[in-house]
Amino acid sequence: MHGRCFTEISDDIFKISKRNATALSILMVDLDKFKAINDTFGHKVGDDVLVQFATILEQALRKSDVSCRFGGGFVVLLPDTNMEGGLKVSENIREKAEQACMYLNSDLKVKYTVSIGVSQIDFTHELNIDKALQRIDEALYIAKNNGRNQVAVK
Structure with a gap:
């Protein structure tokens, strides 16, 4: 799912979660040093890595969760999921x-x-959702600055 479709679906999930007073967690995921993969092995291999990782995401998520490419990485929305659940995922x-x-x-x-x-x-x-995306981007920045290959909370 890309751009406009993500915006519409994420806004809907946000509104439903708020109206129903249910938890909603959000993840921002970035492949570490992905540019180096493209530079070293070529864009075809980079694309194959993205496809493989998208499969990992799909297998790790529930049908009610939403994942999509967002910027250079991925965003995942986890309806009915609190912070503890978001950390586990x-x-x-x-x-x-x-x-x-x-x-x-x-x-x-x-x-x-x-x-x-x-x-x-x-x-x-x-x-x-835009305010939440700003905050989650800061959490991703913390994870990358603390050495990559980790999860950070904000």
């Missing part, structure tokens, strides 16, 4: 990415890790 995704490996041939493989920012939406202060 984030760590599961991080571990699966760390264990993943793409074999280019018998001697050459690509390994990658992800950094994840996670937060639970604060409906009293965040009046729309």
